Amino acid sequence: MAEITAAAVKELRERTGAGMMDCKKALAENQGEMEASVDWLRAKGLAAAAKKAGRTAAEGLVGVAVEGTRGAVVEVNSETDFVAKNEQFQNFVREVAKLALTSGGDIDALGAAPFPGGGTVAEALTESIAKIGENQSLRRTAVVEVTKGAVVSYVHNAAAPGLGKIGVLVALKSEALAETLQALGKQLAMHIAAANPLALDAASLSPVLIERERGIAIEKAKESGKPANIVEKMVEGGLAKFRKDNALLSQLFVMDNKTPIADVVAAAGKDAGATIELAEFVRFQIGEGIEKKESDFAAEVAAASGVKAEPVS
Structure with a gap:
């Protein structure tokens, strides 16, 4: 077998735009x-796959999977929403969500996991890019688990069972009956999908986020022209409201808009005759935090033809 040098791999990557592992395999x-x-590489469709990597992938699907008292959620992005309707892409996300159950929430471990039919998840993703013709990325994953109780999943804007635009996992610790926990968990997950809490409770909110809100509140309060002592009270009042509105347990239940989530859980436990603890939740929304690239079509065409684009007046 011929020796595969780093220089040869580098040259092949530069010529084809394919990934390093694919270049090694090709050689x-x-x-x-x-x-x-x-x-x-061209025959395998892999030479084109890496060249698509510069495109912004902010669409796609969130996939959820639950097995026993463990649940996993993944986000797999694509360039267009059209791909989310592609059966091959849906099958890929579904399989990756199942594999994520044993990844421990580690995206690198998930990418290296064996994929059904051969190769790794990362290699299967590269193959999917080549076949579908759009850039795709395995962006993030999370796993929640309880020793006793239930993990309940919910998908909003479902494209298929377990696949959609928003995926939620709710972990409930309890000795209550499974049916009770499933019903409560589904209601809580639907609330989380709609209300988008930032943390389980006020104490868990990011200190960086709180300081940012404090700065905004100070600027707003100063504009009121009130005395310093009043401004301080206005700022603290604003922060208290922010904590209440963004911590799950203090949010008002979307079903009635008057009962705090903590009270909803407590009432369910009382009815079930067993303590129920809302231990953890995860909410993934497709594309959140990704800056979508705005393209200037005229400029792109002009650049491709070597003509300078004139501004439109």
């Missing part, structure tokens, strides 16, 4: 022959 399959390796 190994073709006894180190460069031209044959280029053709091998």
Whole structure:
């Protein structure tokens, strides 16, 4: 077998835009022959896959999977919403969500996990990019688990069972009956999907986020022209409201808009005759936090043709 050098891998990557592991495999399959390796990558559709990596992928699907008292959620992005309706893409996200159950919430471990049918999740993703023709990315994953109780999932704007635009996992610790926990968990998950809490309780809110809100509140209060002592009270009042509105346990239940979530859980436990603790939740919304690239079509066409685009007046 021919020796595969780092220089050869680098050259093949530069010529084809394919990933490093794919280039290594191509060279190994073709006894180190460069031209044959280029053709091998092109035949596999892998030469084009990496060239799509510069495109912004902010659409796609969130997938959830639950097994026993453990649940996992993944976000797999694509360039357009059209791909989310693609059966091959849906099957990929569904399988990755199942595999995420044993990944411990580690995105790198998930990417390296064996994928059904051969290869790794990362390699299957590369193949999916080549077949579908759009950039895709395995962005994030999370796992929640309880020793006794239930993990309940919910998907909003479902494209297929367990796949949608928003995915939620709710972990409930309790000795209550499974039916009780499933019903409560589903209601809580639907609330979380709609209300988008930032943390379980006020104490868990990010200190950085609180300081940012404090700065905003100070600027708003100063504009009122009130004395300093009044401004301070206005700021603290604003922060108290922010904590209440963004911590799950203090949010008002969307079903009646008057009962705090903590009271909803307590009442369910009382009815069930067993303590219920809302231990953890995870909410993924497709594309959140991704800056979508705004393209200037005229400028792109002009650049491609070598003509300077004139501004439109």
